Amino acid sequence: MSAVELCEKLVAFAALLQTVELIGLKRYWVDSGVWSWKTLAHDYDSSPVLKKTLTVFLNERSFAMLLLARMLASLMALALSANAWVLGILFFSSWLISIRWRGTLNGGSDSMTLVVALSVWISAVFRDHPLITLIALGYVAVQLTASYWIAGSVKLNSRAWRKGTALAQFFKTPGYDSPPDWVRSLFQQPTALAKFFSLLIIAFECLFPLAWLHPRICMAFLACAIIFHVMNFFVFGLNRFVFAWLAAYPALLFWSERILERSQLP
Amino acid sequence: MKTASVWLQLFRALIPSWRFFNDTMTVAVLEGRKLPVDGQTESWIPLLPKRGQRAFYELFYNPRDTILFASHAALEQFVTDPKSLTSQKLIESLARDYLTTPQFEFRVLLDGEEIYRSRSSEQLH
Numbered sequence: 570m571s572a573v574e575l576c577e578k579l580v581a582f583a584a585l586l587q588t589v590e591l592i593g594l595k596r597y598w599v600d601s602g603v604w605s606w607k608t609l610a611h612d613y614d615s616s617p618v619l620k621k622t623l624t625v626f627l628n629e630r631s632f633a634m635l636l637l638a639r640m641l642a643s644l645m646a647l648a649l650s651a652n653a654w655v656l657g658i659l660f661f662s663s664w665l666i667s668i669r670w671r672g673t674l675n676g677g678s679d680s681m682t683l684v685v686a687l688s689v690w691i692s693a694v695f696r697d698h699p700l701i702t703l704i705a706l707g708y709v710a711v712q713l714t715a716s717y718w719i720a721g722s723v724k725l726n727s728r729a730w731r732k733g734t735a736l737a738q739f740f741k742t743p744g745y746d747s748p749p750d751w752v753r754s755l756f757q758q759p760t761a762l763a764k765f766f767s768l769l770i771i772a773f774e775c776l777f778p779l780a781w782l783h784p785r786i787c788m789a790f791l792a793c794a795i796i797f798h799v800m801n802f803f804v805f806g807l808n809r810f811v812f813a814w815l816a817a818y819p820a821l822l823f824w825s826e827r828i829l830e831r832s833q834l835p
Numbered sequence: 836m837k838t839a840s841v842w843l844q845l846f847r848a849l850i851p852s853w854r855f856f857n858d859t860m861t862v863a864v865l866e867g868r869k870l871p872v873d874g875q876t877e878s879w880i881p882l883l884p885k886r887g888q889r890a891f892y893e894l895f896y897n898p899r900d901t902i903l904f905a906s907h908a909a910l911e912q913f914v915t916d917p918k919s920l921t922s923q924k925l926i927e928s929l930a931r932d933y934l935t936t937p938q939f940e941f942r943v944l945l946d947g948e949e950i951y952r953s954r955s956s957e958q959l960h
Contacts, residue, residue: 586895593898597905603928604905611921616841664848671912671921672847674905680851687849712851719853742862744907747886803889806900 572823573692573702574650576709579816580685581646584659586812587682588640591666591674598669600629609671627669635662656690677716678809684712685816703827709820714778716814717794721774730771733764748804773797780821787825791818863907863914867930867941879942882933883907914945927953 570578591598598604606628613620625631639662645655663686666674673679688705695701729735736756739745756763773793780790798811866879883906886899893900906929913922930941930953942952 590896590898590901593896594902597902603925603932605928608924608928609921611924612844612919613841614920619841619845667848668845670905671909672844673908675901676904676908677851677853677855679848683848684851716851716853720855723854743864743881743883744904747888749888799894802894802897806886806889806893806897806903808894808897808900811894 572706572819573689575819576685576706576816577646577650577656577689577693579812579819580682580689581643581659583682583809583812583816584639584663584686585643585647587666587675587678587809588636588643590809591636592640595633598629598632604670605629606632606669609669612671623668626665632669635665638662639666653690653693653696656686656693660686660690675809678807678813681712681716681810681813681817685709685813685820688820706820706823709817710781710824713814713817713821714780717774717777721771721777724767724771725775730767732759733761733767734759735767736763745805747806752804770797781825781828783829784822784825787822791822794818861914861946863910864944865906865910865926865930865941866944867934867939869934869936870938870940872938882930882941883910884933910943913943914950917943917951 596602598606600607606624609627610620610624613623626635638658642655642658642662645652646659649655660683663679663682667679667683688709692702692705724730724735727735729738733756737759740748740753740756756766773790777790777794780787794814795811798807798814801807802811865882867882868877868879871877883903886903889897889900909922909925909929912919913926916922926941926943930939931937934941940953942949944950
């Protein structure tokens with residue numbers, strides 16, 4: 570299976586899980602729910618044409634259909650390969666869902682899903698142009714690298730992160746305040762271990778661009794990244810990030826292999 | 836919402852921001868209380884619940900955390916733009932949803948300081 574096909578399957582799997590979750594949250598997005606479109610549509614009062622257009626796609630009934638279409642497109646993308654229509658539905662439904670939740674439902678995980686979905690869709694549209702696929706995979710790999718490197722650089726500039734006290738502060742922040750007990754006790758005091766783990770996270774994120782240098786280095790970073798995201802799920806509940814980021818990994822592995830091949834050419 | 840912000844909202848998810856857990860954030864808290872029926876005022880309680888421990892299956896299906904993050908995001912959007920009608924209605928609906936009563940009031944605290952208090956629900960309806 571090629572890298573782009575692997576990205577397709579993994580982003581389809583991520584989208585499938587996200588969609589099932591959204592269907593489970595139906596009571597929140599129906600007309601009587603907290604995130605009713607009748608409430609959210611007020612955001613577009615200044616642009617009546619846009620409001621009318623979005624209402625066609627995002628009212629309660631249409632949104633249910635949109636979720637159904639996304640679920641079917643995900644299943645088809647898992648079964649078929651490089652079908653531009655299916656991948657187009659996957660991308661546009663993901664985008665509309667983000668708009669429905671005032672930009673994003675789950676922050677970065679929506680963005681990464683869209684980065685990968687857009688890239689595999691464009692690659693499928695221009696399937697006879699290998700250069701487009703190269704660029705599309707390159708875009709995913711660059712965004713993936715940026716996601717770790719930017720997050721790491723910002724942490725590196727933070728005194729609380731360098732001292733190892735930032736995580737303890739996050740555990741007092743609503744929304745991030747339910748880590749497992751052993752994690753909370755580990756980071757409650759500014760111990761040497763807490764500082765070590767904070768520096769380890771910073772080092773992993775800041776050094777992530779090294780993954781481009783060699784497929785083996787890339788595999789090592791990706792293995793650490795999977796552990797990192799699974800830990801983030803258990804500590805913070807960020808389950809959607811695991812699968813959205815996983816979908817981007819084949820693109821970086823592909824590029825690290827390509828760079829190695831090119832560097833070995835006589 | 837201004838027209839420029841509307842377009843920004845449309846494309847927000849397509850323009851990734853990767854600044855995760857960058858520093859200690861300002862803490863917005865949504866508190867509410869049921870309105871007294873017998874003259875006795877109840878104490879304010881935080882409305883967005885804490886999560887318990889996570890089970891392995893929630894790696895694949897975790898609506899509880901997802902909606903909690905969305906609720907906190909709605910609260911942050913309200914703090915950023917308290918004049919937004921949508922934000923106000925969202926926060927009010929959230930408070931109603933968690934308090935499960937038609938008669939309530941709610942307030943938003945930022946770093947422990949009250950920045951917004953609703954009119955009582957009797958006045959609202």
